[in-house]
Amino acid sequence: MDVERVQSIASLSNIHHTISTIPSEFIRSENEQPAATTIHGVVLEVPVINIGADNSDEEKVVSMIMEASRDWGIFQVVNHGIPNELISKLQKVGKEFFELPEEVKGLIAKTPESGIEGYGTSLQKEVGGKKGWVDHLFHKIWPPSAINYKFWPKNPPSYREVNEEYSKKIQEVSERLIKWLSLGLGLEEHEMKVAMGGENIIYLMKINYYPPCPRPDLALGVVAHTDMSLITILVPNEVQGLQVFKDDHWYDVKYIPNALIIHIGDQVEILSNGKYKAVYHRTTVNKENTRMSWPVFLEPNPEFEIGPIPKLITQENPSKYKTKKYKDYSYCKLNKLPQ
Ligand SMILES: O=C(O)CCC(=O)C(=O)O
Numbered sequence: 001m002d003v004e005r006v007q008s009i010a011s012l013s014n015i016h017h018t019i020s021t022i023p024s025e026f027i028r029s030e031n032e033q034p035a036a037t038t039i040h041g042v043v044l045e046v047p048v049i050n051i052g053a054d055n056s057d058e059e060k061v062v063s064m065i066m067e068a069s070r071d072w073g074i075f076q077v078v079n080h081g082i083p084n085e086l087i088s089k090l091q092k093v094g095k096e097f098f099e100l101p102e103e104v105k106g107l108i109a110k111t112p113e114s115g116i117e118g119y120g121t122s123l124q125k126e127v128g129g130k131k132g133w134v135d136h137l138f139h140k141i142w143p144p145s146a147i148n149y150k151f152w153p154k155n156p157p158s159y160r161e162v163n164e165e166y167s168k169k170i171q172e173v174s175e176r177l178i179k180w181l182s183l184g185l186g187l188e189e190h191e192m193k194v195a196m197g198g199e200n201i202i203y204l205m206k207i208n209y210y211p212p213c214p215r216p217d218l219a220l221g222v223v224a225h226t227d228m229s230l231i232t233i234l235v236p237n238e239v240q241g242l243q244v245f246k247d248d249h250w251y252d253v254k255y256i257p258n259a260l261i262i263h264i265g266d267q268v269e270i271l272s273n274g275k276y277k278a279v280y281h282r283t284t285v286n287k288e289n290t291r292m293s294w295p296v297f298l299e300p301n302p303e304f305e306i307g308p309i310p311k312l313i314t315q316e317n318p319s320k321y322k323t324k325k326y327k328d329y330s331y332c333k334l335n336k337l338p339q
Pocket residue numbers: 206208222227234236241242281282283292293295
C-alpha cells in the first residue's frame with residue numbers, strides 16, 4: 001500500500017520553495033491554529049521532581065507526585081537513573097532510522113492487519129478531514145512475550161540493543177513512579193500496580209517524527225488529546241513543541257535537559273477515581289528544525305478490566321467512571337464513541 005508520508009511532503013515543499021503553502025488537509029481550523037491559540041512569550045514550568053538517591057525524603061517525593069498528578073497531570077523527573085548517554089543513543093538510533101530512504105523504512109510499515117505497530121502516518125483523518133504534520137513508528141518493548149521484533153528497525157544495527165537497554169531502565173523508573181502514585185492515594189505501595197494488571201503491563205514505544213513545516217502557524221503535529229495509557233514517559237529532542245492546556249489556555253512546556261516528562265493517562269485518572277487528571281496536550285511544529293519525541297506508553301493488557309480502585313469509592317466520592325476492558329475503552333476512544 002502506498003501511503004504519502006509527511007516527511008516526503010515536507011521535503012517536496014523544500015525543493016520547490018513553495019515555502020508559504022501546505023496541503024489544505026494540514027491547515028487547522030482557526031480555533032486550533034497554534035499561532036492564534038498559544039499564549040506566546042510564556043513557557044510553562046511544569047513541576048520538576050528530583051527522584052534521585054540523593055533525595056532521601058520519600059514522603060516529599062510522594063506528595064510532590066500526588067500534587068502534580070492532581071493539579072497538572074504532567075511533571076518532569078530528574079535524577080531518574082537513566083544515563084544521559086543512553087538517552088542520547090536512543091535519540092541517535094531513532095533519528096538514523098527516520099533518515100533512511102523511504103523504501104527501507106517501508107519494510108516495517110504498518111499494514112491494515114498489523115494493528116498499531118510499525119512505521120506509519122495517521123491514515124485515519126481526524127474529524128473535519130485534518131491531518132497532523134507527523135510520521136511515527138510504534139513497537140512494543142516489554143514484556144518480551146509481547147515483542148514483535150519484525151517491527152523493530154534492523155538499521156541502524158545497534159537499534160535493538162539500545163532499545164532493549166532503554167526498556168529495562170524505563171521499567172525501573174516506572175516501578176518507582178507507580179509505587180509513589182499508589183502511596184499518594186493513601187493506598188499500599190503495591191495496590192496501584194495490581195490494579196494496572198501487575199506484570200502484564202505492556203510498554204509501547206512510539207517515535208514521533210515532525211519534519212520542518214513551512215507553515216507552523218497553521219499546522220499541528222499531534223492534535224489535542226489525553227493519552228489513553230496508564231502513564232506515558234517521554235523524552236523529546238531539543239526542539240520546542242509540546243504544549244499543555246492549563247487554565248483554559250495553550251502553553252509551551254519548558255524542557256529540562258535530560259529530564260523525563262511524565263503524563264498521567266486516562267487509565268490512571270480512572271483508577272484514581274478522578275483524583276489524578278490525564279493531561280490535555282498537543283504538539284506544534286517548527287519551520288527550520290525537525291522535532292522528534294520518544295513517548296513510552298504503559299498500557300494494560302487489552303483484556304484487563306480497568307475501573308476506579310474500590311477503596312477510592314466512598315459516599316462522598318462515588319464512582320465517576322465505568323469499569324471496562326482496556327480493549328473496549330480504546331475502541332471507543334479511537335472511534336470517538338462515548339465511554
Ligand atoms: O511529541 C510530543 O512531545 C508528544 C507526542 C504525543 O503527545 C503523543 O504521541 O501522544
